[in-house]
Amino acid sequence: MTPADLAELLKATAAAVLTEHGLDTAALPTSVTVERPRNPEHGDYASNLALQLGKKVGANPRDLAGWLATALAEKDGIAGADVAGPGFVNLRIDASAQAVIVSNVIxxxxxxxxxxxxxxxHINLEFVSANPTGPIHIGGTRWAAVGDALGRLLATQGAAVVREYYFNDHGxxxxxxxxxxxxxxxxxPAPEDGYAGDYIKDIAAQVLAKEPDALGLPDDEMxxxxxxxxxxxMFTHIRQSLHDFGTDFDVYTHEDSMHTSGRVERAIARLRDVGKIYEKDGAVWLRTTDFGDDKDRVVIKSDGAPAYVAADIAYYLxxxxxGADLCIYMLGADHHGYIARLKAIASALGEDPATVxxxxxxxxxLVRDGQPVRMSKRAGTVITLDDLVEAIGVDAARYSLIRSSVDSPIDIDLQLWSSASAENPVYYVQYAHARLSALARNAADLxxxxxTAHLGLLTHEKEGTLIRNIGEFPRVLKTAAALREPHRVSRYLEDLAGDYHRFYDSCRVLPQGDEAPxxxxxxxxxxCQATRQVIANGLGILGVGAPERM
Structure with a gap:
């Protein structure tokens, strides 16, 4: 019995109980939530449905919980049901019914x-989109990992996802x-407002290798x-770095194409047609304050050059x-102003702002030996994607960046994330997968x-805990996708790996000596096979390898 099966059973039972006691079934929620109690002594699952319904149907929640528990205890697959607190229903699942989760995974x-x-x-997911003026910095690297994982996560929920990189090659x-x-x-020396670092020297040398006479050309041609x-x-380097990092895109859109293709002019014309464009001080303005922006935006500057927002308008359109019915933009910490601006652009164009x-x-x-790491070998002033990968490897880099909510700043301890120890979260999860793979090889040798014919024999406490955690995986993915929080998958995998290690220490899987299987x-x-599959599936969503040997 999966959590989803249990939720349906609980809802159907509640409907019958309400009818039996002459209470209104219309108060039943569309979906019922069952959760695993923090304290396993309280049962395998718990529900607060009686607390939700009590006031709505005019019944004491604890009485209602008692009626539910009595009815549920008689259902196939339910080993026990009791009432706790002001109206919680705690449930224990029969081992045979619970073990169907293992069969489902396999x-x-x-x-x-x-x-x-x-x-x-159809979701357009735009992320990284770093300027082509240098290597991907560490902030962009976070989006390279999180954005790629989010795209994979949304795809598990059935969405058609287009991963897109907006190449800011104009301005x-x-x-x-x-x-x-x-x-x-x-x-x-580099101009005062220019870029420094060895990569500039390398690219300049490559330009001269391709065009030896470039410095002798007239200024405009040069x-x-x-x-x-x-x-x-620079773009080639960026794409290669991202590819080596495990992040590829379906579409690369050049900002310059918004201007050269006429898209900017067409977008402005559409806004002018609906009365959202006006002229002041020789410039062309968009009335974004009509839609919640903090100020109107200049679209065409007084010198006739398009402002940056002009391309934003054209690009959204x-x-x-x-075909995108949702456009997700993943932006850096200094881009909070873009939230209202992009939604205002959608509204001004007559589109639903919820599409943004x-x-x-x-x-x-980055931290090493307790001290911040500040300088890049290549970029001169910033830490880059390549620096991070060189320090701890692709898997650890991706996992460390995905593991925390993007709402929070993070410190990456290079010493920790490069270590082969249980304190290193990615090593801990990958080791569980490698251990399971070794177990499968040993089983084949024996x-x-x-x-799955005798899964009802899995009655040990550690077996039950592991099975129930495996059963949570679909719900974890659904919640993580809905909240745009792939870090939930990382934390789940760490919990699952811990449950597996504890199971393995308590339950002997393979026969020993002359013992017959x-x-x-x-x-x-x-x-074990089901556990290995779930860990591999979860690591795959994160774009992290699932090694068979470590």
């Missing part, structure tokens, strides 16, 4: 935990980048040569025209096979 395999909750939804920052390349090529080649080289969702990620700090060995091996 049957579903890599699809276990998936559902169709977001079936039919003043590109001019500063280009001028920095030219200065380096000439052997001059600038365009360094811009075009330099931006392409482009996403919607490509903005997630803000907080800062990341001729022990996993079987029996039904209990087979059932426990099936439980």
């Amino acid at each position: 049957d579903a395999g890599t699809d276990y935990g998936h559902c169709a909750a977001l079936q039919g939804h 003043a920052q590109i001019d500063r980048f280009t001028n920095s390349l030219i200065a380096s090529a000439k052997g001059e 600038h365009e040569t360094f811009r075009a080649i330099g931006v392409d080289l 482009d996403k919607r025209e490509r 969702e903005v997630l803000i990620g907080q800062m990341v700090n 001729g022990v096979t996993a079987g 029996n039904d209990l060995h087979s059932a426990r091996l099936a439980l």
Whole structure:
């Protein structure tokens, strides 16, 4: 009996109990929640349904809980039901009924935990989108890990997800980048507002290798040569770094294309048609204050150049025209103002502001030996994705960045995350998977096979705890997807790994010596197979490897 099965049973039983006592069944909620008590002595699952219903139907909650417990105790698969506190119902599940969870995992395999909750939804997920003026910094690296995991998570719920990188290759920052390349090529120091670091020297040298006469060209041609080649080289490096990190995108959109394709002009024309554009002080303005923004936004500056928001308008409209019914933007800690701005843009265009969702990620700090790590070997002033991977590896880097809510700043202890110890969370989870893989190999050598025919033999306390935690996986994914919080998957995996290690220490899985394999060995091996599958599925959502040997 899965938690979902139990919730349905509880709802049906409550309907029957209310009818029996002449109470209104219309008060029943659409869905019923059952939870695992923190104290296992209180039962396998608990529900507060009687507390929810009592006042609505005019019954004492504890009396109602008693009626529910009596009715539930007679149901198949329920080993016991009792009332606690002011009206909680605590339930114990029969071992045979509970063990169906193991069969479900084995049957579903890599699809276990998936559902169709977001079936039919088309989600555009934009993340990282770093300027092409340097390597991906540590903040962007956090989004590379979290965004990729969120995309995988949403897909498990049935959503069609397009992962998109918006390449900011238009505007003043590109001019500063280009001028920095030219200065380096000439052997001059970087401009005061330019970019420094060895990567600038490398790219400048590569531009000259491709175009040896670039410095002798007229200024406009020289600038365009360094811009075009330099931006392409930087973008190539960014894409390769992200790919090596396990993060790939379905679509790469260039900001410059919003201007060269006429999308900006078309978007402004649409806004003008609906009366949301006005002119003042020689500039063109958008009335975003009509929709909750703190001030109206300049779209075309007084010198005729488009403001940055012009591309934002065109880009949002482009996403919607490509079929996105939800546009999720994952932005850095300094972009809080974009929340109201992007929603106002949607409203001004006549779209539902709920089609815009903005997630803000907080800062990341690296620590070694208790001291902050501040300088990058390559970028000169910031820590980069490549620096982090070099220090602790891809799996640890991804896991460490996903493991905490993006609402909170995090410190990554390089010494901890590179260690092969149980204190290292990713090592702890991966070791559980490797241990389970070794167990499967040993079982094959001994001729022990996993079987689901005798799962009712799994009556040990540690077996029950492990089974119930496996059964929570679908709910964890559904909640994590709904809240956009992939860190919930990480924390769940750590709990599951702990339950497995405790089970393994208490319950012997394989026969020893001359002992012949029996039904209990087979059932426990099936439980191990299911546990291994869930850990692999969870690590896969995080984009982290599930090693078979460590």
